[in-house]
Amino acid sequence: MLEFRQVAKAYATPQGPLEVLADVDLALSAGESLALMGESGSGKSTLLHLAAGLDLPDRGEVRLAGRAISSLAEPARARLRRETLGLVFQQFHLVASLNVLDNLRLQARLAGRERPDWTAELIARLGLAGLEKRYPEQLSGGQQQRLAIGRALAPRPALLLADEPTGNLDEDTADEVLDLLLALVRDTGCALLMVTHSPRVAAPLDRRLHLTHGRLATPTAGQDACA
Structure with a gap:
């Protein structure tokens, strides 16, 4: 579903190029969940942006659903995102002028895959029944x-990318939201790549990787405790 092959990314700074990712190899299969952990500034969000085709690597290759993202022009990358991906961020990015129901429908309508029965099920499972007009x-x-x-999963994407999806919530609410997210991911069969600094949030996922100085490794017990 998602593959990184020797991916590197650097950004220009007044002091010279800053390497954020260095020869990263990563593979995520259909239906698999993976937590990407690391300290603030370690490159986690950069990796997620590359996975979504929102940015391009300096070298190496990112493949999404079997297609090399770098070989696609931006309109084709946007179409691939719309057809393949769901995106959830720490900031909610809801459309203020749309009510709950229309926000929920938005991504599925853009992808041409709105299903009223699935929308109704999502409303119920999200605990938003009766709030559709708010x-x-x-x-x-x-x-x-x-x-x-719910908006990200309404089109039933093949891959969900989540960047600190519970980072703005208190612990109890975060646990409830995480449980719901994982249940919906499991039921839709999509793959999940989640960026988090929290070992507690990462624990229920199938695999965990730690990003340090631009390189990926399986986290040690000490990294799990302090990430």
Whole structure:
């Protein structure tokens, strides 16, 4: 579903190029869940942006659903994202002018894959029944994040990319949202790549990798404890 082959990425700084990723190899199979851990500034979000085709590597290759992202022009990358990916971020990125139901429908409509029965099931499972006509500002933080997750999964994507999806929530709410996210991912059969600094959040996923100085490794017990 997702593959990185010797991927490197650097950014220009006044002091010279700053290497963020160095010869990263990564493979994520269909239906598999993977937690990407690491300290702040370790390159986790950069890796996620490369996976989504929002940025391109300096060298190496990123393949999404069997297609080399670097070989595609931006319109084709946007189409591939729309057809293949769901995206969930720490910031909810809901459309303030749309109500709950229309926010939920948005991604599925753009992908041309809206299913009323699945929309109704999502509303119920997200705990948003009766709130369909409310606007994002009228929801709690937990409700907004559940809505953002539902919007990403409404088209039933092949791969969900999640960047610190519970980072803005208190611990109890975060646990509830994480349980819901993992249940929906499991039921839809999509793969999941989640960026998190929290070992507790990473623990239920199939695999965990740690990003340090631009390189990936299986985390040690000490890294799990302090990431």
